[in-house]
Amino acid sequence: MLSKNEQKKIRLLGEKKYRSKLGLFVAEGLKIVRELVEEGYIFESIFSSKPIGFAPYKLIDKASLKKVSYLTNPDSILAIFKIPKALNDIETDKFSLALDSLSDPGNLGTIIRLSDWFGIKNIYCSHNTVDCYNPKVVQSSMGSIARVNCQYLDLATFLSKCNSTIYGANLNGLSHYDCSYDQKGILVLGNESHGISSHVNDQIDQFITIMSKADESSAESLNVASACAIMLGEIFRPQSLFKS
Structure with a gap:
């Protein structure tokens, strides 16, 4: 089960001002979460209604996930990631x-x-x-x-x-x-x-x-x-x- 603080944080991250303030964002879906982890994104929390093998996670029920999901039909997994430091590399040698x-x-x-x-x-x-x-x-x-x-x-x-x-x-x-x-x-x-x-x-x-x-x-x-x-x-x- 998600704590009240966890639920509140996930909801707040739907707004840009809180994403900027906390330096966090939400990602949902097995493919997306796994790719972010594999690409080196640092996660704060991963919540899943099914077992996963690529990262530590907190097991929650589908009803709890549905309460905080931004999707009409929630997937089995939601994660909170840290927003990476902005890259200011200006590459004008490629399209x-x-x-x-x-x-x-x-x-x-x-x-x-x-x-x-x-x-x-x-x-x-x-x-x-x-x-x-x-x-x-x-x-x-x-x-x-x-x-x-x-x-x-x-x-x-x-x-x-x-x-x-x-x-x-x-x-x-x-x-x-x-x-x-x-x-x-x-x-x-x-x-x-x-x-x-x-x-x-x-x-x-x-x-x-x-x-x-x-x-x-x-x-x-x-x-x-x-x-x-x-x-x-x-x-x-x-x-x-x-x-x-």
Whole structure:
């Protein structure tokens, strides 16, 4: 059974201010918890309704887990991890992503997972982008949060100092099929409703558009995570990987 203090702490960690204050975050699900442990994340507590063999844990019943879970259908395990010390490594010699004012946790988690799939190690986020240790972000990243570094910074200032080519996802840009990407480039994705903010827009070297089949489509736009997947699939297509 979970103590009242344990229950309270888990609930508080749903809010960013308490995650920042305590330096902790919640992860759920066997795959995610195991990957975080294997990647060297330090855990404070692991609670499980089933035996596990990869780390010490406290056995609790399913009813107790359901009370504190952030999932509609809780898995058998929930853990509290320490937020690792922020890495301030700015790597501009490899292709990276930049996120401007993303607000949906599911989108950020999916983009982190996509970055892991395509070997992108750094995502540069504006300060008002959703926290990467939000429980929904951690969950939708499916463990990829352990291998992708999200840095929060003044995005416009950061981009203004980069020597990389800055690409921006936009509805009125060059077709992404016709773009020859720089291997040191940075792709900027904007807010789900408002796109890239004006002060970040000023730093874009090339706007990129995913072309629709206009005569058969009435959709106004794509979900930002879907757009990210399509663009990265083209950027990392082996036969056309980067200009020299």
